[in-house]
Structures are given as structure tokens and as C-alpha cells.
Amino acid sequence: MSTTRFDLRGLAPGQGPSRRHVASVIDAVDDAVVVQGPVQALAAVLARLWTSDRLPAVTVGWEPVDGDADCRGLARDLGLGTGSVRELPLVRDDHGGVLLHHGRVEPATPGRALARRFGAQAHHDAAKVADGDITRIEVRPRWDVEDQISVAVVTVPLRRPGRTTGRALQVACDPARVLRDGVPVDREVQRWTWYADDRVRWRLQP
Incomplete structure (x- = not known):
């Protein structure tokens, strides 16, 4: 299985990644992607996978940002670093977005x-x-x-x-x-x- 690493650690608080940039990377992913960055980076990747009909075919890993309270909270809620690959629900909105934490x-x-x-x-x-x-x-x-x-x-x-x-x-x-x-x-x-x-x-x- 090939894995793509997607580095979005440069995002500032309150800043989302460019949709065009996310699409350019995610649309080329074959099997798996590891998202490096804050909660909104992971949400943007999941939103793109959803709109391109690639959930749950693409496995998603996440490397949260150190020292970020929202990252700590979501990682704890997801049980990140424990267990095996698992399928999780998705909260969406009527404007094409994904909500993961708050x-x-x-x-x-x-x-x-x-x-x-x-x-x-x-x-x-x-x-x-x-x-x-x-x-x-x-x-x-x-x-x-x-x-x-x-x-x-x-x-x-x-x-x-x-x-x-x-x-x-x-x-x-x-x-x-x-x-x-x-x-x-x-x-x-x-x-x-x-x-x-x-x-x-x-x-x-x-």
C-alpha cells in the first residue's frame, strides 16, 4: 500500500488550507494519506475525499500539531495511537464542509x-x-x-x-x-x- 504524507503544519489558528491545494494532493492519493497539521487540515482532507467519492477507500492517518489544545482533544476522542484501522462516522454540513471537533x-x-x-x-x-x-x-x-x-x-x-x-x-x-x-x-x-x-x-x- 502506498502512503502519501501531506504537510499542513504551517496553517495558522483559524486558517483553513486552500481547497485547490488540498485537491491537487488528495486527488493523486492511491491508497492512504497521512495528514500532518491541525484539526482543520484533517477536516479539509476528509471533505475532499467525500466530495470525490473516495471514502472510505482511502485510509487516513493524522499527525496532530504539538501544543494545540484542539488537537489534543480530538486525538483523545479518536483514540489516536491505539487499536487498529477502524471506520468512523462523519459529521457534515449543507455547504460541503466536515466538522471534527467544534x-x-x-x-x-x-x-x-x-x-x-x-x-x-x-x-x-x-x-x-x-x-x-x-x-x-x-x-x-x-x-x-x-x-x-x-x-x-x-x-x-x-x-x-x-x-x-x-x-x-x-x-x-x-x-x-x-x-x-x-x-x-x-x-x-x-x-x-x-x-x-x-x-x-x-x-x-x-
């Missing part, structure tokens, strides 16, 4: 942290989890169970958020900013969906 929907306009709120209505599966002014929505894939995401809705700063678990989150809102694994989406949104796609698996080489 997503957020927050107000698009800048302002003081305690005053920034926006109107939103959100459903997590059949449950209405937001209906009115909120501070933000936090989303995390669940790696301990299949095809689930955890959602926390913060209605008032410093107040304990409501938390739910389910497969899909749908949001309709005032203009908002979305971050996928720390990387801002390049435009404001008024609708957004994250969902654990039970039709898709990717193969991790631990």
Missing part, C-alpha cells in the same frame, strides 16, 4: 461579548432548542456513539447552556457567523445544518 454559530456583527446576541430558531432532531435571541450555538461530534452530535445553546452569557444529543441540527437565524473547527465560513449565513451522515464512514489509521 462548531459554532454566533452573531455576525462585532460588539461587546456580553451584548452580542442574535435571533435564531433551531431544531435538534425533533426538539426545538432555540427560539428567540441567543448568544451562540456550540456543536461537537460524539465519538463515543455512532452518528450523533452534541448541541449546546447559550441564551445568556455566563448562564449554563441547554444541552441535547441527536443526529441533526437545523438553524434559521439572523445573519450569523459560522466557525468549523475554528475556521470562519467565508460568508454570513441565515440557514445552517450540521448532521451526522449515517451513510458515510471514513477509515482511520491510528
Whole structure:
């Protein structure tokens, strides 16, 4: 089996790799790729493998960045460095992205942290989890169970958020900013969906 090493360790916090650069490398991979870099680098590679219909045929390894808290958290959740090759679920959105560790929907306009709120209505599966002014929505894939995401809705700063678990989150809102694994989406949104796609698996080489 041939393995390609893809070095994306130069990415700055909040910066995603160029889609063109990712495609130029990943589309030439035969059997396996080892991604070197932060969480958003791994997410970009998985997104390209998905859009090119190559999941789970290509085995994916990951070498996280030292000293990065998100990398440590995701590596722990994935059990990186333990076990054998295994197929894992994938959380996707309706704009072609992949979420591995932490997503957020927050107000698009800048302002003081305690005053920034926006109107939103959100459903997590059949449950209405937001209906009115909120501070933000936090989303995390669940790696301990299949095809689930955890959602926390913060209605008032410093107040304990409501938390739910389910497969899909749908949001309709005032203009908002979305971050996928720390990387801002390049435009404001008024609708957004994250969902654990039970039709898709990717193969991790631990």
C-alpha cells in the first residue's frame, strides 16, 4: 500500500488550507494519506475525499500539531495511537464542509461579548432548542456513539447552556457567523445544518 504524507503544519489558528491545494494532493492519493497539521487540515482532507467519492477507500492517518489544545482533544476522542484501522462516522454540513471537533454559530456583527446576541430558531432532531435571541450555538461530534452530535445553546452569557444529543441540527437565524473547527465560513449565513451522515464512514489509521 502506498502512503502519501501531506504537510499542513504551517496553517495558522483559524486558517483553513486552500481547497485547490488540498485537491491537487488528495486527488493523486492511491491508497492512504497521512495528514500532518491541525484539526482543520484533517477536516479539509476528509471533505475532499467525500466530495470525490473516495471514502472510505482511502485510509487516513493524522499527525496532530504539538501544543494545540484542539488537537489534543480530538486525538483523545479518536483514540489516536491505539487499536487498529477502524471506520468512523462523519459529521457534515449543507455547504460541503466536515466538522471534527467544534462548531459554532454566533452573531455576525462585532460588539461587546456580553451584548452580542442574535435571533435564531433551531431544531435538534425533533426538539426545538432555540427560539428567540441567543448568544451562540456550540456543536461537537460524539465519538463515543455512532452518528450523533452534541448541541449546546447559550441564551445568556455566563448562564449554563441547554444541552441535547441527536443526529441533526437545523438553524434559521439572523445573519450569523459560522466557525468549523475554528475556521470562519467565508460568508454570513441565515440557514445552517450540521448532521451526522449515517451513510458515510471514513477509515482511520491510528
